[in-house]
Amino acid sequence: VNSPTASKVGSTYYKASNFHLDKIESWLRRAYPISNLSVVRSTYDYPSSGLPNVNSLHLRLALLKAYRVVFSGESVKTIYYGLVDDGGGFMRGNAMGIPGTIAAGPTGLGTFGWDTDGSYGDWYTGHEIGHTRGRYHAEFCGAGGGKSYPYPNGRISPSITGNTAIYGFDISTRAIYPPSWSDVMTYCSNQWISDFTYEGIRSHIISVGLLESNRIMAEQVLLITGLANLDEGTAELEDVQLLNLEAELEMPAPGEWEIALINESNADLKVIPFNPLVLSDDEEDPAEMGIISEIIPYQPGTIKVAIRYQGKTVAERSASANAPVVEVTEPKRGGQYRADINISWNGSDPDGDPLTFNILFSNDGGKTWEVLASGLEEENLVVNREDLPGGENSLIKVIASDGFYTGEGESGPFTVFPHGPMAQIDNPGEGQIFHLDQNLVLQGSAYDMEDGTIEADLAFIWTSNLDGELGSGRNLNTTELSEGDHQITLSVTDSHGNKGFAMRTVKVVAADAPKLTLLEIAPFSVGIVVEVGVPSAAHLLTVRTSSDEPVNWMVTGGAAWVSIDAANGVSPNDLELTFNTAGLAVGKYETLLIFTSADALNGTVEVPVVLHVIPLNMRDLFLPLVGR
Ligand SMILES: [Zn+2]
Numbered sequence: 236v237n238s239p240t241a242s243k244v245g246s247t248y249y250k251a252s253n254f255h256l257d258k259i260e261s262w263l264r265r266a267y268p269i270s271n272l273s274v275v276r277s278t279y280d281y282p283s284s285g286l287p288n289v290n291s292l293h294l295r296l297a298l299l300k301a302y303r304v305v306f307s308g309e310s311v312k313t314i315y316y317g318l319v320d321d322g323g324g325f326m327r328g329n330a331m332g333i334p335g336t337i338a339a340g341p342t343g344l345g346t347f348g349w350d351t352d353g354s355y356g357d358w359y360t361g362h363e364i365g366h367t368r369g370r371y372h373a374e375f376c377g378a379g380g381g382k383s384y385p386y387p388n389g390r391i392s393p394s395i396t397g398n399t400a401i402y403g404f405d406i407s408t409r410a411i412y413p414p415s416w417s418d419v420m421t422y423c424s425n426q427w428i429s430d431f432t433y434e435g436i437r438s439h440i441i442s443v444g445l446l447e448s449n450r451i452m453a454e455q456v457l458l459i460t461g462l463a464n465l466d467e468g469t470a471e472l473e474d475v476q477l478l479n480l481e482a483e484l485e486m487p488a489p490g491e492w493e494i495a496l497i498n499e500s501n502a503d504l505k506v507i508p509f510n511p512l513v514l515s516d517d518e519e520d521p522a523e524m525g526i527i528s529e530i531i532p533y534q535p536g537t538i539k540v541a542i543r544y545q546g547k548t549v550a551e552r553s554a555s556a557n558a559p560v561v562e563v564t565e566p567k568r569g570g571q572y573r574a575d576i577n578i579s580w581n582g583s584d585p586d587g588d589p590l591t592f593n594i595l596f597s598n599d600g601g602k603t604w605e606v607l608a609s610g611l612e613e614e615n616l617v618v619n620r621e622d623l624p625g626g627e628n629s630l631i632k633v634i635a636s637d638g639f640y641t642g643e644g645e646s647g648p649f650t651v652f653p654h655g656p657m658a659q660i661d662n663p664g665e666g667q668i669f670h671l672d673q674n675l676v677l678q679g680s681a682y683d684m685e686d687g688t689i690e691a692d693l694a695f696i697w698t699s700n701l702d703g704e705l706g707s708g709r710n711l712n713t714t715e716l717s718e719g720d721h722q723i724t725l726s727v728t729d730s731h732g733n734k735g736f737a738m739r740t741v742k743v744v745a746a747d748a749p750k751l752t753l754l755e756i757a758p759f760s761v762g763i764v765v766e767v768g769v770p771s772a773a774h775l776l777t778v779r780t781s782s783d784e785p786v787n788w789m790v791t792g793g794a795a796w797v798s799i800d801a802a803n804g805v806s807p808n809d810l811e812l813t814f815n816t817a818g819l820a821v822g823k824y825e826t827l828l829i830f831t832s833a834d835a836l837n838g839t840v841e842v843p844v845v846l847h848v849i850p851l852n853m854r855d856l857f858l859p860l861v862g863r
Contacts, residue, residue, distance in 0.1 A: 249322040250278060250622075253657060253682075255342040255356045256318070260682075261661070262357035263364070265407045266419070266428045268437035274688050278622035279317070280608040286324035290514070290524060292317050292339045293331045294460045294473045297528035299606040300337065301458045302595060304530060305482040307603040311336070312443055314367055316360060318342055328359060330366030331526045332512030334439060338363040348823075348847040349424045349762020358426045361419050366515040369439040370432055376423035380515070384431065388772065389421035390414060391429040395775060396809060403427035407661055407678070411757040413775035424764050453484050453532030459494060459540060461527040461550065463511040468544040470511075470527060474610075475540050475552045476634070476641050477533055487529050494529060495548075497539040504534040506543075540639075557585040558640035561592070561633050565615075568647025572620055576651070578607075579615040580633045580644060588637035595634065598626030598651060598685070624684045625653030625731075655733035656683035656694075660725050663741050668836075671718055671746040677711040681727040681735060689727055696726045716743045753781040754788060754806075754835035756842050763814055764847045767821050771814040776842070778808040778830070786834035794826040797844055806832075812844070819848050 256276055264272050279299065281287045296315045303309040317339030319326045328340020340363045342356025350358070372381030375389030386393050392401035392414030403412030405427075417423035420432050461472040470492075487494075490510025495503050511525030527542065541551040565579040566572070582590045593609040594616055607623075608616055623629075631646040662678035669675050677697050681689040689695075690709070697705040697713075700722040705713050723739045744751075757777045765771040776799070780786055789803035796819060800811045824846040831839050 246284065247323070249320040251318040251320040251342050251356065255320070255354045256682075257657075257659060258352070258354040258357040259318070259342070259360045261407070261659075261680075262361055264680075265405050266361055266433075268433050268440065271690075272688070274682065275605075276682065276684075277605050278618075279606060280616065280618070282608060282610040282612075286326055287317075287319055287339075289326055289329055289339055290462060290526070292319070292326075293337055293514075293526050294462070294528070295609055296337045296339065297331070297460050297526065298458065298474055298476075298593070298609055301460075301528070301530045302593070302604065302606050305456050305458075305478060305480060305484075306595065308483070309603075311485050314338075314364065316340075316364060318356060318360070321345070327516065328363045329514050329516035330363050331514060331528075333366045333371060333515055334369035334443075335367050335512050337512075337526075337528075338367050338515075346762065346845070347424060348764045348845055349760070351760050351762075351843065358419055361428070362426075363515075365420055365432065365436065368436045370420050370435055372515075373418050373421045373429075373432075375417065375421040378420070378422040378516075380517070381420070384418070384420075386418075386429065386431070389417045389423050391416050391418055391427055395773070401430060408664075410759070411777065411779075413758065413777060415772070415775045416758075424762055425758070450483050450485050451532065453482055455479055455533035455535075456482050456484065457496075457531050457533045457537075457540070459527060459529045459531070461542065463492070463525040463527055463542075463544075465511065465513065465523040465525045468547075468549060470542045470544070470550040472527075472540075472542065472550045472552050474636070475639050476636050477554075477639060478634075478641055479643075482530075484530050484532060487531070491545065492527075493543040493546075494531060495541040495543055496534045496537040497541060498536045499538050501539075504537055507531055552639060554639040555584075555586040555588050555637060559584040559588070559590050559635040559637045559642040561590075561635040561642050561644040563631055563633050563644045563646040566631060566646055566649045568649065570649035572649065572651050574620055576618050576620060576623070577615065578618065578631055578633075582614060582633075582635040582642075584635075584637050586637070590635045590637055593634040593636065595632040596623060597630045597632070598624045598628070600628035600648065601630055601632075601645075604632065620651055621654075623651050625651040626685065653729075653731045653733060654684040656681040656686070656689055656727045656729045656735035658725050658727040658735040658737040660723070660737045660739045663723075663739060665739055666741070668742045668744060668751055669716070670748060670751070671716075671743055672714050673743075673746075674712055674714050675716060675741070677705070677708075677713065677723065677725070679709055679725045679727070679737065683727075683729040683733075683735075685731060686729050689729065694728050696728075698724050698726070700724075716741075718743050718745055750782045750784060752784045752786060752835050753837045754786060754830060754832045754840050755779045755781055756830055756840045758842075760842060761812065761844045762847070763845070764849060765814065765816050766851050767816075767819070767848050768851070769816070771816055774812040774814070776810040776812055776828075778804070778806045778810065780806055780835060784834075786832045788830055788832040788835075790828055790830050792827045792829040792841075793844075794824065796824055796846060797826060797828075799828070814846060816846070816848060819846075821848050821850055823847050 321343035330338035372378035373384035374381040418429040487509035489508040
């Protein structure tokens with residue numbers, strides 16, 4: 236979501252960068268019970284200035300999704316996630332419905348006291364998408380509205396030590412998360428996914444795959460979005476749009492609410508029962524809010540739409556006499572775009588109704604459409620080519636809405652130059668050391684604006700500056716690297732023949748070189764958040780080596796507020812960190828634990844420890860950092 240924030244010197248646009256999207260997709264691939272993740276990244280311009288309101292954003296995403304269902308035939312099971320960069324303020328995330336298909340949340344550089352990888356969007360998104368996969372909160376660290384959770388304190392493990400302790404394991408980075416870490420469905424610090432949440436998401440994904448849908452053909456389609464107050468049984472309609480196209484639709488699941496389609500003699504032509512979708516993560520909201528988002532067949536003769544709760548009309552929208560008309564004036568037929576694309580149109584309505592405009596883009600001659608913006612009042616929009624998939628048969632469609640009827644205008648075909656893929660090396664890590672003949676797993680991934688996630692193995696070519704081409708594949712096993720310092724290059728080619736590159740350096744040493752013993756401390760950093768005056772639970776650190784050879788080690792550094800139950804030892808060890816927070820004022824405390832071992836190749840490992848002492852009742856880290 237491209238969210239404009241007004242400032243004195245004009246307008247700054249905040250858009251979550253590909254860095255955050257890479258982190259999020261990587262986290263989902265590593266933590267979720269999925270073998271494959273298919274992603275489409277697109278940029279949506281939020282129509283009003285300032286920080287997006289998450290509930291309004293859901294309404295926007297619901298409309299966007301509805302357009303893609305009716306105009307592109309997309310499956311209703313597709314999940315939409317609205318990602319908002321927190322440069323313009325912190326938009327607390329939530330999900331629309333548990334389970335559901337729409338969620339939104341923030342991303343940014345913040346650490347939340349423990350996450351030092353430069354983006355918190357990864358686990359935050361994992362939490363919200365967890366709701367869409369049917370997961371309720373584990374009610375710890377301020378999370379409410381949840382369901383029972385099997386392990387104490389929201390941990391990923393029933394116990395901290397012993398045979399029953401469960402460790403988190405990251406299949407890609409090989410990081411090990413200690414049993415003291417918390418489940419992603421809590422609001423606690425130090426999150427990973429528990430086996431409980433993992434299994435739960437897995438069974439949801441399986442059940443969605445088996446779902447038979449009740450689909451019907453509609454000659455004309457009515458899109459309806461709005462907000463419902465579930466406690467008071469009231470509602471407000473946002474969009475009502477009658478679209479003149481045929482589409483295959485899935486009827487709403489029946490509930491206590493109704494959509495009534497009413498004719499000019501005030502008679503019900505059709506009544507469709509439904510339920511608004513309940514929002515997650517709304518602990519601080521006094522009223523329970525729900526989102527209305529339905530796509531239903533239009534009944535000819537309907538001139539009024541009413542929302543009813545327990546038989547009583549709580550919101551309605553009437554049609555005016557005439558539909559609006561819109562003409563797209565830019566881009567021009569045959570235009571070629573390498574940079575900004577200026578989109579302009581003229582809308583008019585014979586009844587003089589105020590109009591809003593929804594802007595759709597196709598790069599395949601109208602087979603599929605994505606939504607660039609919706610709810611605009613002005614008659615132009617500038618989009619950057621960087622945000623659009625390229626194509627020679629690109630089209631703009633503008634849908635004008637008068638609050639009931641719509642009018643549509645389309646540009647002639649134009650060209651948006653295509654982009655090269657964004658390649659990433661997921662394994663090995665930078666600077667890793669291997670023995671001659673040791674199996675080295677090369678793993679890459681790539682996203683392309685035109686092709687999406689690139690899955691074809693032949694598109695991935697691996698080369699070494701010493702040994703030349705190594706082979707192809709998203710995953711490539713090789714034992715053939717010669718001794719020396721290699722620069723490994725991954726080249727990914729998309730369907731237009733454009734290339735993207737990523738690079739890594741690895742070292743290969745002689746087969747009889749001494750076994751590489753590296754000191755490994757997990758986790759690589761410790762972040763603790765405590766309320767002032769409240770003692771903190773102990774935290775676990777593990778000392779291991781890469782070769783399993785035992786090494787002598789010692790630890791120095793630290794501070795008065797953190798103590799460790801051993802100052803030296805012979806690995807492997809499980810160490811307990813205790814936090815002495817008595818008398819500490821609100822604030823941030825930082826120190827380094829320095830582990831050294833003369834027996835290990837890497838000699839020293841530094842573990843940053845950050846303690847946040849926060850005021851009482853501020854435990855809920857998901858609350859906005861700015862007021863709303
Ligand atoms: Zn939540």
